[in-house]
Amino acid sequence: MSNLELVVPNQVELHKDEPDELSIGKKYVDGRYAILGALKAGGQHKVYKAQDELSDMQVALKVFYETNEYLQNSVNNEIEANISLFGEPGITEMIDFGIIEETDQPQRFMTQRLGDIDCKTLVNNYQMISTDALLMGALDIAQGLSSIKQAGWVDKDVKPENVIVDFANNRLSIIDLGSIVKYKTQENKNFVDDSVSANEATHLFYGTRGYSAPEIIRNKQITPASDVFSYGATIYELATGTKPFNGDDFKEYVDEIENTKPLPIKAFNDEIPDLINHIILSSLERQPEKGHDIEEVEAIIRSIIKSRGIRRSSLELAY
Ligand SMILES: Nc1ncnc2c1ncn2[C@@H]1O[C@H](COP(=O)(O)OP(=O)(O)OP(=O)(O)O)[C@@H](O)[C@H]1O
Ligand SMILES: [Mg+2]
Numbered sequence: 123m124s125n126l127e128l129v130v131p132n133q134v135e136l137h138k139d140e141p142d143e144l145s146i147g148k149k150y151v152d153g154r155y156a157i158l159g160a161l162k163a164g165g166q167h168k169v170y171k172a173q174d175e176l177s178d179m180q181v182a183l184k185v186f187y188e189t190n191e192y193l194q195n196s197v198n199n200e201i202e203a204n205i206s207l208f209g210e211p212g213i214t215e216m217i218d219f220g221i222i223e224e225t226d227q228p229q230r231f232m233t234q235r236l237g238d239i240d241c242k243t244l245v246n247n248y249q250m251i252s253t254d255a256l257l258m259g260a261l262d263i264a265q266g267l268s269s270i271k272q273a274g275w276v277d278k279d280v281k282p283e284n285v286i287v288d289f290a291n292n293r294l295s296i297i298d299l300g301s302i303v304k305y306k307t308q309e310n311k312n313f314v315d316d317s318v319s320a321n322e323a324t325h326l327f328y329g330t331r332g333y334s335a336p337e338i339i340r341n342k343q344i345t346p347a348s349d350v351f352s353y354g355a356t357i358y359e360l361a362t363g364t365k366p367f368n369g370d371d372f373k374e375y376v377d378e379i380e381n382t383k384p385l386p387i388k389a390f391n392d393e394i395p396d397l398i399n400h401i402i403l404s405s406l407e408r409q410p411e412k413g414h415d416i417e418e419v420e421a422i423i424r425s426i427i428k429s430r431g432i433r434r435s436s437l438e439l440a441y
Contacts, residue, residue: 143168144170144185148224149175151222154218155183155233156172167300170185174233177217182297199303200299200300201232211262211295212265212266214234238286239289240285245359254432254437255437258294261424262293263294267296267349267353271305275303276346276348278348279352305345329372331368334348335347336408347415350414351405354366355367358384358387358402361387362387364390379406384403387403397426401422
């Protein structure tokens with residue numbers, strides 16, 4: 123716990139120099155994208171809803187902050203990871219990336235397929251997600267995280283607001299690879315025992331209270347197991363409407379993880395299969411590396427879906 127004070131984020135530093143706003147109604151990138159509205163105005167980036175005149179689709183257009191080397195590196199990683207994960211199930215497709223020249227300062231951007239809503243908003247606005255839909259969504263996110271792991275990355279920021287819903291196809295997919303780091307080097311194909319130091323790899327990322335594994339917050343080694351912890355916290359919240367661990371600050375949050383156990387999911391929702399309750403709770407253990415890896419989680423959920431005969435086409439994701 124001794125180094126916790128060192129890792130409290132300095133948001134003021136990060137947000138000092140915001141990129142220029144894009145104007146609603148105006149077109150950018152040689153007339154390709156017409157801005158329809160803002161999806162997210164604050165935080166580390168600006169995200170807009172835009173009409174892509176070239177593909178005739180609506181997209182999410184993310185404009186990046188790049189006011190220091192750390193932010194430039196994280197944009198490089200976000201774009202590189204999106205390229206390496208293109209077409210993988212559970213990952214939201216990047217459609218385009220480049221530079222917006224029409225603003226005072228040229229700014230990098232990327233566009234992605236537009237989801238209907240993010241899962242945090244979904245949980246906050248709907249009473250419940252049906253158990254079948256929860257299982258299918260849990261499979262989608264597990265598949266996305268398996269792909270991330272297999273491509274050699276750790277996402278580091280899995281949480282409900284970084285997962286979007288596609289109602290037409292009853293699918294969930296991961297967005298926001300803004301904190302992703304390389305875990306596997308090209309030379310080291312067998313990366314199971316490899317790990318990167320959170321300190322080197324993350325610099326200014328200190329985790330998200332409620333979802334990040336303790337080792338990320340404590341600036342220790344991070345591995346794909348850190349993503350399994352965040353996955354557990356995310357599915358727990360989708361299933362119960364509440365986070366497994368809270369805490370008013372990073373220290374309290376880590377104390378809670380180390381000294382308490384969350385209530386079983388079944389205490390909120392007795393329809394949840396025992397096996398799901400078990401794998402989610404074990405992924406939230408204090409030493410997540412001792413729990414299941416994401417491929418195992420994916421296989422278990424897939425078998426539960428099969429044995430319950432759940433079909434995606436007949437699901438209702440929210441009601
Ligand atoms: N493809 C998308 N479809 C629908 N909504 C999206 C999409 N991309 C982003 N959003 C909305 O915008 C919000 C912010 O986007 P995103 O998570 O990419 O940026 P961010 O959280 O600012 O990034 P970072 O955490 O790296 O600072 C999301 O939580 C979601 O509500
Ligand atoms: Mg985000």
